Amino acid sequence: MRYNQAHMMSTKVRITLLALALALYAPALMADRPEWPMPRVRAALPGSGEPLYRETFINPAREGTISHVASLAPLEGGGMIAAWYSGSREGARDVSIYLSWLNPDTGLWSKPRKVMDRAKASRDLGRYVKKVGNAMLHSEPNGKLWMFYSTMAVGGWSMSRVSYTSSLDGGLTWERSKPLHLGPALNLTNNVKNRPVTLDDGSFLIPAYHELARKFSVAVRFDPDTERYEKRRMSQSGRNIQPAIVEGPGGTLTALFRNMSKEGKRFARRSTSHDGGASWTPLEETDLPNPNSGLDAIRLSNGRMLAAANDTKKGRHRLSLLISKDNGMNWERVFKVEDGEPDNKSEFSYPFMARDSAGNIHLAYTYKRERIRHVMFNEAWIIEQSNKMKKGDGKN
Numbered sequence: 001m002r003y004n005q006a007h008m009m010s011t012k013v014r015i016t017l018l019a020l021a022l023a024l025y026a027p028a029l030m031a032d033r034p035e036w037p038m039p040r041v042r043a044a045l046p047g048s049g050e051p052l053y054r055e056t057f058i059n060p061a062r063e064g065t066i067s068h069v070a071s072l073a074p075l076e077g078g079g080m081i082a083a084w085y086s087g088s089r090e091g092a093r094d095v096s097i098y099l100s101w102l103n104p105d106t107g108l109w110s111k112p113r114k115v116m117d118r119a120k121a122s123r124d125l126g127r128y129v130k131k132v133g134n135a136m137l138h139s140e141p142n143g144k145l146w147m148f149y150s151t152m153a154v155g156g157w158s159m160s161r162v163s164y165t166s167s168l169d170g171g172l173t174w175e176r177s178k179p180l181h182l183g184p185a186l187n188l189t190n191n192v193k194n195r196p197v198t199l200d201d202g203s204f205l206i207p208a209y210h211e212l213a214r215k216f217s218v219a220v221r222f223d224p225d226t227e228r229y230e231k232r233r234m235s236q237s238g239r240n241i242q243p244a245i246v247e248g249p250g251g252t253l254t255a256l257f258r259n260m261s262k263e264g265k266r267f268a269r270r271s272t273s274h275d276g277g278a279s280w281t282p283l284e285e286t287d288l289p290n291p292n293s294g295l296d297a298i299r300l301s302n303g304r305m306l307a308a309a310n311d312t313k314k315g316r317h318r319l320s321l322l323i324s325k326d327n328g329m330n331w332e333r334v335f336k337v338e339d340g341e342p343d344n345k346s347e348f349s350y351p352f353m354a355r356d357s358a359g360n361i362h363l364a365y366t367y368k369r370e371r372i373r374h375v376m377f378n379e380a381w382i383i384e385q386s387n388k389m390k391k392g393d394g395k396n
Helices: 002-032 118-123 381-390
Strands: 053-057 067-072 080-087 097-101 113-116 131-139 145-152 161-167 178-181 204-210 218-221 229-234 238-248 253-259 267-271 284-289 296-299 305-311 320-325 332-339 349-356 363-366 369-379
Touching: 067 349, 067 363, 067 369, 080 131, 080 363, 080 369, 097 131, 113 145, 118 131, 118 145, 118 161, 118 178, 131 204, 204 238, 284 305, 296 349, 305 349, 305 363, 320 349, 320 381, 332 363, 332 381
Parallel strands: 067 131, 218 238, 238 296
Antiparallel strands: 053 369, 067 080, 080 097, 097 113, 131 145, 145 161, 161 178, 204 218, 218 229, 238 253, 253 267, 267 284, 296 305, 305 320, 320 332, 349 363, 363 369
């Protein structure tokens, strides 16, 4: 009897506490979320008038070392900065994040400089870091540079966390890293790959994703002045990660997702937002093949969308540039950047695109896991390649 009475009292106490909590927090839960700013609309510059295409390597080959997951950001004066990670293998403890700077006058990249490793990340964050990984760069109009990167204390990519740092001198020196808290469970299973989109108030939208148990993507609005941030879900289910967000007409946003589905043929999926990334439409399947690989996309000055992707049924041996006239649903290949044998050694993956101050487009990608390859071209060259494809004499 005493046990039943005590149990009943305990239940009443829990119910009372729950009711009190609901009374306190219900107004906040029921209130409308504040509107997010819309994307900052800027006319896309087409670059120089004559067709332009250049290709080179960002880093030298080093025996016994892999290089993977590149990122780019424009700098003042027409330069670019690149980030990637290198080490003995993907996920190894000796992996470090490197930077290199492009001289716009010579077209040459500087000697790579190591800026982050597990030891420095551990000191900055005040916790144990077993290994570091993906690094994503973003430059503000005022010249401030941000780097978001992943760290892991245990396990692999599905146990990663995102940290960030900033630089006021173009990446030469960096502030102490801080954690980006995106998950309730020890802040695990968060990662980044593609570039952010700038919003009207100066904040920017970071495409991030989760991989532990359920695989889905989130849009993180980050205020660079206060360093406050909040996230919104981009995809509910379907194993879709690494979104590439593209600005569109009227402030709309379109996201293309890497498809990790295990069933049937895989195609990239698409979602749109009409409120600055606060909410997203249900996913739609495009006709762009996606063999469970990262991709990137940008908007051209004529309104069409340009993607860099592995447009194969299986494998990452081909990397192509493709054009969409209908906001990412249907695609036409205009150029094969790489086309190797379908084996493990012919991997050309994880493309990342950015524009310089003149409007020229820069593409960086993993080259056979050995080096980071860089390609620069303009819209006149894209039009030239598209016309060649129509005539049947292009690199198809």
